[in-house]
Amino acid sequence: MRLRNNKKVLQYSNSEKHSDDFSLIKRFIDGEESTFSVLMTKHKEKVRNIIYLTIGDVNNVDDLSQDVFITVYKNLTHFRFECQFTTWLYRIAVNKCKDYLRKMKVRNIFIPMRESEAEAIYSTNEIKEEKEIVRKAISKLPDKLRIPLLLKDIEGFSYQEIAESVQCELGTVKSRIYRAREYLRKLLKPYEQELLK
Amino acid sequence: MKKLKEKDVELISAYLDGELSENEIEFVEKKISETSDWRYKFEELKKIKKLTTDSFSTLPEAQYFEPRVMEKIHSGNSTKLRFRKWTPVVGFTLLTIGLMLFLKFNPGVFDELVESQKTKIAGFYQQNLRPLLYAANLTNEDIFNFAFYKQLPLNKSSNQYIQLGTDSSGNEFFEIKKSSDVPSNNNLDRFISALNLDQAQKEQVDSIITAYADYLQSQILVNNNNTVAINRNLWNYNKALVADLYAFASKAKGKELAEIIPASYRVVDPTTIERVSREVKASNNDEYIFFAPDTIFSGKYAFDKEKLKKEMDKVRENLDNLEKEKENYNYNFNFTSDSNFNKNKYSFKFDTTWEKNFSVKIDSNLCRVHIPKIVVSPPNLPNFDSIFSNMHLERVTEMMKDFTFEMPKDFPQKGGEFKMQYKIGDSLNTFKFKMNPINVDSLVKSTMKVLDSLDIYMPQKFNINLDSLTNNKFHFNFNDSVMKWNNKEYKQQMKEYRKELKKLKEELKKREKSQLPDTVKS
Numbered sequence: 001m002r003l004r005n006n007k008k009v010l011q012y013s014n015s016e017k018h019s020d021d022f023s024l025i026k027r028f029i030d031g032e033e034s035t036f037s038v039l040m041t042k043h044k045e046k047v048r049n050i051i052y053l054t055i056g057d058v059n060n061v062d063d064l065s066q067d068v069f070i071t072v073y074k075n076l077t078h079f080r081f082e083c084q085f086t087t088w089l090y091r092i093a094v095n096k097c098k099d100y101l102r103k104m105k106v107r108n109i110f111i112p113m114r115e116s117e118a119e120a121i122y123s124t125n126e127i128k129e130e131k132e133i134v135r136k137a138i139s140k141l142p143d144k145l146r147i148p149l150l151l152k153d154i155e156g157f158s159y160q161e162i163a164e165s166v167q168c169e170l171g172t173v174k175s176r177i178y179r180a181r182e183y184l185r186k187l188l189k190p191y192e193q194e195l196l197k
Numbered sequence: 198m199k200k201l202k203e204k205d206v207e208l209i210s211a212y213l214d215g216e217l218s219e220n221e222i223e224f225v226e227k228k229i230s231e232t233s234d235w236r237y238k239f240e241e242l243k244k245i246k247k248l249t250t251d252s253f254s255t256l257p258e259a260q261y262f263e264p265r266v267m268e269k270i271h272s273g274n275s276t277k278l279r280f281r282k283w284t285p286v287v288g289f290t291l292l293t294i295g296l297m298l299f300l301k302f303n304p305g306v307f308d309e310l311v312e313s314q315k316t317k318i319a320g321f322y323q324q325n326l327r328p329l330l331y332a333a334n335l336t337n338e339d340i341f342n343f344a345f346y347k348q349l350p351l352n353k354s355s356n357q358y359i360q361l362g363t364d365s366s367g368n369e370f371f372e373i374k375k376s377s378d379v380p381s382n383n384n385l386d387r388f389i390s391a392l393n394l395d396q397a398q399k400e401q402v403d404s405i406i407t408a409y410a411d412y413l414q415s416q417i418l419v420n421n422n423n424t425v426a427i428n429r430n431l432w433n434y435n436k437a438l439v440a441d442l443y444a445f446a447s448k449a450k451g452k453e454l455a456e457i458i459p460a461s462y463r464v465v466d467p468t469t470i471e472r473v474s475r476e477v478k479a480s481n482n483d484e485y486i487f488f489a490p491d492t493i494f495s496g497k498y499a500f501d502k503e504k505l506k507k508e509m510d511k512v513r514e515n516l517d518n519l520e521k522e523k524e525n526y527n528y529n530f531n532f533t534s535d536s537n538f539n540k541n542k543y544s545f546k547f548d549t550t551w552e553k554n555f556s557v558k559i560d561s562n563l564c565r566v567h568i569p570k571i572v573v574s575p576p577n578l579p580n581f582d583s584i585f586s587n588m589h590l591e592r593v594t595e596m597m598k599d600f601t602f603e604m605p606k607d608f609p610q611k612g613g614e615f616k617m618q619y620k621i622g623d624s625l626n627t628f629k630f631k632m633n634p635i636n637v638d639s640l641v642k643s644t645m646k647v648l649d650s651l652d653i654y655m656p657q658k659f660n661i662n663l664d665s666l667t668n669n670k671f672h673f674n675f676n677d678s679v680m681k682w683n684n685k686e687y688k689q690q691m692k693e694y695r696k697e698l699k700k701l702k703e704e705l706k707k708r709e710k711s712q713l714p715d716t717v718k719s
Contacts, residue, residue, distance in 0.1 A: 037263045044262050052256050062259055069266045134252035152214055153249040159216045178203075178210035181245045188248070195248060 021085035053150040054097035090165040137187040145180035322489045326418035341385040344438040372565035392450040415500045426485040437477040
């Protein structure tokens with residue numbers, strides 16, 4: 001199954017989707033705790049995918065996703081219905097990912113071997129598979145360029161949704177996505193013959 | 198191909214994402230259809246976007262995701278996680294508080310710990326301490342020399358001595374060195390003969406020395422770890438011993454003693470001497486200064502006199518085995534005061550007031566330790582050297598009575614004839630010689646030059662003269678300017694001297710020939 005299939009979720013009309021989320025949240029605030037499981041089931045895969053795309057590590061996706069929903073559970077009673085629930089949810093997910101990536105960077109300072117090993121893997125000529133080459137190239141992009149690019153091209157977010165999730169201006173998102181593509185083009189230049197033909 | 202502006206590429210990128218207004222879409226589509234640069238860039242970005250979109254697969258669905266989250270929420274695991282995050286901080290804080298409380302109720306715990314370590318190290322150096330008098334086999338002569346020269350041999354075979362002294366500021370010190378300052382080996386006999394003591398009095402002197410030998414037993418202790426333990430009372434014993442010897446001599450041979458003791462020392466009050474002697478003997482000081490190869494410290498050490506006495510009695514009982522016993526006891530004190538000994542190098546400081554108590558000065562010859570002042574004030578007594586230098590004073594004075602000399606008028610500005618008359622026995626001798634006028638300024642100048650060329654050993658300037666150089670009090674520098682200055686003159690004198698010698702030889706030969714009998718001549 002491809003990620004693009006998840007776009008089914010986006011096929012809901014906005015108002016329908018929101019009213020559905022809002023009513024569930026209201027019922028939760030009123031004490032109907034089981035509605036939280038419904039919310040979770042509805043959004044968990046999207047959250048997991050965002051986290052996977054952002055951190056690039058499958059092993060920690062579920063832990064971080066669970067953490068996101070625990071945070072949502074604790075703060076849901078304070079939800080003010082001023083924005084979409086998904087905007088709020090994705091923002092929490094992106095922030096959790098940013099925290100995680102920050103911790104990993106600090107940890108890598110103390111364990112430089114891992115990174116150098118990883119570099120060695122990337123530099124080998126054994127990586128021939130097209131998708132893997134692209135994934136490795138994307139992983140080399142800076143976080144602030146990579147996250148908007150993946151949210152757009154994989155998750156199909158609008159620029160507005162991305163701007164709300166990563167908490168920046170719409171123009172910035174537009175610029176970052178263009179710069180990410182240019183950067184990626186340069187990284188894939190050595191594989192031009194195979195990939196960009 | 199022209200390079201597009203960033204803004205144009207951004208527009209193409211946004212066009213691909215469907216994020217442009219209708220006008221912008223119209224503009225971009227027109228550009229793409231008309232311009233190859235735009236078309237090329239559009240195709241390139243389109244490929245990049247497709248590669249990105251196709252590169253990621255979906256994640257497999259999470260199993261039991263919701264129950265797990267709900268379980269975590271309800272089990273309060275998140276609280277535990279939060280607590281776990283703070284565990285190191287909480288742990289450290291609790292540890293600090295615990296330590297503070299512990300120290301509050303046991304304030305002396307670290308001191309005790311340090312003290313126990315001190316005791317352990319001190320214990321190592323205090324092992325098998327034995328009296329130096331027994332270990333180094335000291336004689337009455339050595340103890341007599343200790344009285345007047347303040348020096349005791351630590352190891353006679355390797356020429357190591359312990360020397361007590363007083364520096365220019367009056368502070369007392371001891372030093373361990375490789376050379377002896379005692380000029381003669383029979384000072385005790387000289388003392389006895391100078392005082393003209395009879396056999397009974399001589400025995401009394403011996404008994405005084407022997408009595409002090411017993412007291413001194415516990416004053417200097419040594420062991421095989423090259424430790425020397427010196428009781429702070431040692432200085433007082435030295436003074437008391439001198440005082441006792443002086444008191445005895447003045448009582449037994451007051452007249453002879455008065456002749457050999459300089460007048461300024463005769464005022465010493467005998468009662469003071471007795472008091473000092475009594476006080477010193479009565480004091481029971483167990484405070485020792487431990488002088489080890491790598492540290493110096495002070496501490497209390499209980500020396501068991503009784504035990505030693507018993508041991509010594511046993512040894513005396515078995516006189517036949519005494520020599521064997523001495524051979525078995527392999528005493529070898531060998532302190533090397535070289536650059537390896539550095540008080541800064543050894544971080545161990547037994548006494549926290551170490552710096553206040555001791556100042557150590559070391560060179561290749563000796564190691565000097567300055568110690569705090571001794572409490573008991575000593576009687577003012579003469580040095581042994583001064584005593585003996587005065588022994589001849591009377592005789593010289595006698596001879597000086599018949600000694601006359603005449604000096605030329607206006608000397609030293611003008612020269613003239615010197616005339617000296619002196620008496621040896623009954624004969625009167627006259628001696629005359631010519632003196633050239635002396636230029637006092639040049640004399641002072643040349644004297645200063647000579648003094649400058651001398652490297653005089655001055656213990657009080659220890660820090661300046663870095664090495665005391667065993668027995669050499671001073672030495673000439675043969676490259677000195679004064680020597681060079683005299684060199685020509687010296688050569689001339691030697692030349693003349695050789696000529697005179699030659700003449701003398703020839704004259705002697707002539708005389709020999711003239712005195713020989715005729716038969717031999719032929």
